[in-house]
Amino acid sequence: MKAEGKQAIWKEYQKEIADDKYFYVRSCVRQNFFPGSETTFLRILREELGKDIYEHACHTTCTGIGYHGDIVPVDTMMTVVARQFAMMTEAGYENLVPSCITSFGIYTEVMDTWHHFPETEQKVRDYLWKATGREFQIPKNLAHASDIVFKFRKEIAAKAKYQLINKETGKPLKVVEHIGCHYAKMFPDKGIGGAEYPYVLTGMIEEWGGEVIDYPERRHCCGFGFRQYLVQANRGYSMSCSHKKFESMKPYQPDLILTNCPGCPMFLDKWQYAIAELEGKTYGANGQGIPVFTYEELAGLMLGYNPWDLGLQMHQVSCEPLMDKIGIEYNSETKYHDKNGNSLGVPEKPTVLKVSL
Amino acid sequence: MNRKRVIVIGGGIAGMESAANLASMGYDVTLFEKSQELGGHLLGWEKLFPTMRMGKDVVKFLDKGVHLAKVNIVKNSNITNASKNGNLFTVSCGDGAKYESEALVLATGYDIFDAKRKEEYGYGIYDNVITSAELEEIFLSGKPLLTTKGEIPKRVGIVHCVGSRDEKVGNVYCSKVCCVTAVKQSIEIKEKIPDSNVFCFYMDLRMFGMHFETLYKQAQEKHAVNFIRGRLSEACENMDGSLLVKVEDTLAGKPLRMSVDILVLMVGMVPSEGTKKIGTMLGMNFGANGFLKSQDQHTMTSISNIPGAFFAGCCGSPRTINNVFADARSAAMMTASYLEAYDIEERITYI
Numbered sequence: 001m002k003a004e005g006k007q008a009i010w011k012e013y014q015k016e017i018a019d020d021k022y023f024y025v026r027s028c029v030r031q032n033f034f035p036g037s038e039t040t041f042l043r044i045l046r047e048e049l050g051k052d053i054y055e056h057a058c059h060t061t062c063t064g065i066g067y068h069g070d071i072v073p074v075d076t077m078m079t080v081v082a083r084q085f086a087m088m089t090e091a092g093y094e095n096l097v098p099s100c101i102t103s104f105g106i107y108t109e110v111m112d113t114w115h116h117f118p119e120t121e122q123k124v125r126d127y128l129w130k131a132t133g134r135e136f137q138i139p140k141n142l143a144h145a146s147d148i149v150f151k152f153r154k155e156i157a158a159k160a161k162y163q164l165i166n167k168e169t170g171k172p173l174k175v176v177e178h179i180g181c182h183y184a185k186m187f188p189d190k191g192i193g194g195a196e197y198p199y200v201l202t203g204m205i206e207e208w209g210g211e212v213i214d215y216p217e218r219r220h221c222c223g224f225g226f227r228q229y230l231v232q233a234n235r236g237y238s239m240s241c242s243h244k245k246f247e248s249m250k251p252y253q254p255d256l257i258l259t260n261c262p263g264c265p266m267f268l269d270k271w272q273y274a275i276a277e278l279e280g281k282t283y284g285a286n287g288q289g290i291p292v293f294t295y296e297e298l299a300g301l302m303l304g305y306n307p308w309d310l311g312l313q314m315h316q317v318s319c320e321p322l323m324d325k326i327g328i329e330y331n332s333e334t335k336y337h338d339k340n341g342n343s344l345g346v347p348e349k350p351t352v353l354k355v356s357l
Numbered sequence: 358m359n360r361k362r363v364i365v366i367g368g369g370i371a372g373m374e375s376a377a378n379l380a381s382m383g384y385d386v387t388l389f390e391k392s393q394e395l396g397g398h399l400l401g402w403e404k405l406f407p408t409m410r411m412g413k414d415v416v417k418f419l420d421k422g423v424h425l426a427k428v429n430i431v432k433n434s435n436i437t438n439a440s441k442n443g444n445l446f447t448v449s450c451g452d453g454a455k456y457e458s459e460a461l462v463l464a465t466g467y468d469i470f471d472a473k474r475k476e477e478y479g480y481g482i483y484d485n486v487i488t489s490a491e492l493e494e495i496f497l498s499g500k501p502l503l504t505t506k507g508e509i510p511k512r513v514g515i516v517h518c519v520g521s522r523d524e525k526v527g528n529v530y531c532s533k534v535c536c537v538t539a540v541k542q543s544i545e546i547k548e549k550i551p552d553s554n555v556f557c558f559y560m561d562l563r564m565f566g567m568h569f570e571t572l573y574k575q576a577q578e579k580h581a582v583n584f585i586r587g588r589l590s591e592a593c594e595n596m597d598g599s600l601l602v603k604v605e606d607t608l609a610g611k612p613l614r615m616s617v618d619i620l621v622l623m624v625g626m627v628p629s630e631g632t633k634k635i636g637t638m639l640g641m642n643f644g645a646n647g648f649l650k651s652q653d654q655h656t657m658t659s660i661s662n663i664p665g666a667f668f669a670g671c672c673g674s675p676r677t678i679n680n681v682f683a684d685a686r687s688a689a690m691m692t693a694s695y696l697e698a699y700d701i702e703e704r705i706t707y708i
Binding site for chain 1: 479
C-alpha cells in the first residue's frame with residue numbers, strides 16, 4: 001500500500017466547512033440508539049470549541065429511510081427538507097449540520113437537484129408555502145457533523161487527555177474506519193477524501209494517535225442497507241454483509257471500529273453478538289468483540305469524558321478492554337446507573353460473546 | 358528554386374512517416390520532437406500485435422525513412438508558439454529559434470490515460486496494480502514479471518477498457534488497441550510463466566483487425582487464457598499484497614470475487630497535452646472527445662479547419678500502428694496536394 005497515493009487523492013477531495021454558527025439536525029436512529037453521541041457533539045462544540053450551534057425542537061425526520069425504501073415520494077421528501085430549511089432560515093442560521101449520513105445524502109441530493117432543475121425548487125417552494133405558509137433560504141454551507149469534528153480534530157487533539165495509543169506497548173492502536181454509504185458514494189466530491197479512500201474518519205484517527213487499517217472489504221456495506229434490514233425477511237442478508245466485513249478485517253487484529261453513519265455502529269456492534277450466538281464466532285481478543293464507536297464517542301473518550309455519559313454502556317461489545325488498553329479511567333460500578341445514581345439493572349450475559357458487565 | 362517548406366510537429370510514428378513521405382517528394386521538411394529521441398510511444402512497446410514482431414524494427418524503418426529523405430530534425434524542442442500569418446506558419450521554440458513554412462502537419466499523438474482516475478482500481482495505491490504500458494516496459498527491459506515482494510505471480514488479472522468507453526471518467530470512445538493488446542500481453546505472460554493463470558475481464562472483445570481474431574483464439578486454445586465478460590467494480594488489497602477483485606460475470610450471471618497477484622490495467626488513449634497545446638495555438642477545431650476534428654469525418658480526414666494545417670495519427674483519434682501509417686501517408690498526400698494548389702474543398706457539395 002502506497003500512502004502517498006492516498007494522500008494525492010485526499011488532496012483532490014477537500015470541501016468547504018463553515019467555521020461557526022451551525023443549525024444542527026438530529027438523526028432518527030442515533031437519538032434513539034446512541035443519544036450520547038449527539039449530546040457529546042453539542043458539548044464538544046459548545047464547551048470545548050466555543051461554537052454557536054442551534055437545534056430546533058420542531059425539526060422532523062428528513063424522510064430518508066422512507067425515501068430510499070420507496071415508501072415516501074420524492075416530492076414529499078423535498079417538501080419536508082424545505083421545511084427544515086425554513087426552520088433554519090427562521091432561526092437566523094445559514095450553515096446546516098445533519099447528524100445523520102442519510103440526511104446528509106438527502107440534503108445534498110435535494111440541493112444538487114435544485115441546482116440543476118430550478119423549476120423543481122420553485123415547485124417545492126410552492127408546496128411548502130401552501131402547506132405551512134413558510135419560506136426558506138437554501139443553506140450556504142452543508143457539512144455533516146463528522147466534517148465539523150474533522151475540521152476541529154487538531155483542536156480536539158490539543159485538549160485531549162488520551163491518545164489512541166496502547167499504553168503498554170506505546171504503539172498506535174489499529175483502527176477500522178467505516179464512513180457509511182450515503183456520506184460520499186452518491187456525491188464523492190461532497191465527502192472529505194472522496195468515496196473510494198475517504199479521509200474524514202482517517203484524519204481524526206491519525207490526529208488522535210491511531211493507525212488506520214485498509215482491509216479488503218473496507219468499502220462493503222455495514223449490513224444496514226435499509227431493505228436488507230428493514231424488510232424482516234432480508235435480515236440474514238444484513239448479517240452476512242457484516243459477517244463478510246468481520247471476516248475480512250479480523251486478520252489485521254483491529255483494536256476498534258470507528259463509524260460515521262447511524263446504521264453502521266448499530267449493525268457492526270450488535271451483529272457481533274448475533275453472529276457469536278449463531279456461529280460461536282467472535283472477532284476480538286479472548287472471545288470478546290471488536291468495540292465499535294461513533295466519532296463523537298471517540299472524541300469524548302479522548303477528551304476524558306465519563307464513558308457512561310457518552311453512552312458506551314449501550315454498546316453490545318464491551319468498550320472496557322479498549323479503555324484499559326489506552327488507560328482511560330472509568331467506574332465499572334456506575335455503568336448501569338441513571339443520572340441520579342439509581343441502578344437500572346444489569347443486562348443478561350450473552351452465551352458466547354465475552355462482555356464486561 | 359526554393360523548395361516549399363513543411364513543419365511536422367511530433368516525432369512518433371505519424372510525424373516520422375508523414376515527414377519522410379513529404380521530404381521524399383522534395384519538400385523541405387522540419388520535424389519537431391519534444392524529447393531527445395524519435396519514435397514516440399513505440400519506443401515503449403516490445404512486441405507488436407498481431408505478429409509479435411519487435412517494435413524497434415518499426416522504429417528502425419521509420420528512422421531510415423526520415424534520414425534517407427533528409428528531414429531536418431529538431432529534438433528536445435520546446436514549442437512556445439505556433440501560428441499562421443498570411444500564408445505562412447511560424448513556430449517558435451524556447452531557445453528563441455523561429456521556423457517558417459508553407460504547410461504544417463500536426464502529429465502530436467496521444468497520452469496514456471491516467472489510471473489513478475479509476476480510483477476504485479487502486480492504481481498508485483495498491484502495490485501490485487500496474488498498467489499495460491508498465492507491463493510493456495517490463496517486457497522491454499527483459500526483466501521477469503514479479504510481484505513487489507519479488508515473487509512469480511501465479512494469477513494475473515487483466516482489466517480491459519480502463520479509461521475507455523467509460524462515462525464516469527468522461528471518455529465514451531473506444532481506444533481500439535486495448536482489447537488486442539490484452540490478448541497479446543496475456544499470451545506473453547503465459548509464455549513467460551506457463552504455470553500462471555491469466556484472467557481477462559472484458560466488456561466485449563473488439564477484434565476488428567486482420568489476424569486479431571486468430572490471436573484471440575490462440576490465447577484461448579493454446580494458452581488457456583480465461584476471458585470473463587464483466588467489468589470490475591473494485592479492487593482491494595489483501596494482507597499479502599495480492600488483489601481482491603470484484604466483478605460480475607455477465608455470461609454466468611453471477612457476481613465473482615477472486616484474488617490475483619498482479620492486476621494489469623489496459624489503459625486507453627486520451628488526447629495528448631501537446632495536441633491540446635499546439636492545436637489551441639493554431640486555432641484548430643477539436644471534436645467532442647477532445648481529439649482534433651477533421652473537416653469531414655468521411656471525406657476530409659487529416660484536413661483541419663486551418664488551410665495548410667493537417668494532422669495525422671492519434672491526435673485525431675485512437676489508432677493502431679498500421680492505421681497510423683496509412684493516416685500519416687494520407688496526411689502527407691493531402692499536404693503535398695495543398696502545396697501544389699489542389700483544392701479539395703471544391704469537391705464538397707452541400708445538400
